[in-house]
Amino acid sequence: MKQLILAPLRGFTDAAFRNTFQHHFKGVAEAVAPFVTSIRGRRIKASHLLDLVPEDNRIMPVVPQILSNQPDEFICLANTLFRRGYREINWNLGCPYPMVAKKMRGSGLLPHPDEIDRMLEKTIGQIDARLSVKTRLGRFSADEMDQLIPVFNRYPLSRVIVHPRTGVQMYTGGVDLKAFETCLNHINHPVVYNGDINSLDFFQALEARFPDVSGWMLGRGLIANPFLAEMIQGGFRQGHREISRFARFHDDLLAEYGRRFSGPAHVLDRMKGFWRYFADGFADGRKILKRIRKAGSLVRYRQVVASVVNDQAPVA
């Protein structure tokens, strides 16, 4: 089995999604959860860690992720999560949003390897869990990696997940596979590849080029085509993308948000959000997305989805 990992996508891959996904589809071994920010003071409210309630995370193994640049806060949150049973904590060094990056968090830390060094030095001996990082190549330029790799190599990280884009690229432009190769060759820890795995063909090309990768993280491509992990594990191109399975998954996801969210408007918003990705799995996805976005109520939304499911066969 290839080690396939569900990427953290805030607003998408929460416990409701992770559990429902795992119930309907095979092929994914674990997930990194969307980030939680560290907070000042020692009291961490239960509401802050709602997505990481252990009883709600027994179906898919989960690695919590922390966004922080404060060693004390990081240690406190990481050890709280360890006491709840999480054995690995991931540090977010990739978040590209200017609001985050300007405060020297996420990818905003990447131009400051000395700060990353300081964080790792202060935290790593103080937390009980294993520590991994999820990083981009740099904030402004892939060259920033040259300074970052020696820092990562100085500490006993359990793995380094690399999304080979810069922070300022956000999600545009291509992934920089040459720079990823440099990371793979020079980082002394297991390296996980992440970015744009949207098809079996691209996955197979990556796997052929980078046989030493320890795992593969999939985000948007897996939401767009929830069958992708099964396709990758089986090495087959088509055949298992059955609309009825997709429909059952969709309906269970909708029901799950119905149980968790306080009103139909929130549920509708969340489900509409998913169609930004689901639509890519359909031949006339743009038209479908327009119809879904126009739905003004959950009742209407269900009708549109039912007609989409009845009328269309998704493309593999």
Ligand SMILES: Cc1cc2nc3c(=O)[nH]c(=O)nc-3n(C[C@H](O)[C@H](O)[C@H](O)COP(=O)(O)O)c2cc1C
């Ligand atoms: C809406 C959205 C939310 C995201 N939230 C997180 C997050 O909480 N933590 C993180 O490390 N990366 C986050 N990412 C980045 C993804 O984990 C991943 O690195 C990126 O989407 C590239 O992988 P993909 O092409 O397989 O989606 C987010 C991406 C998107 C599009």
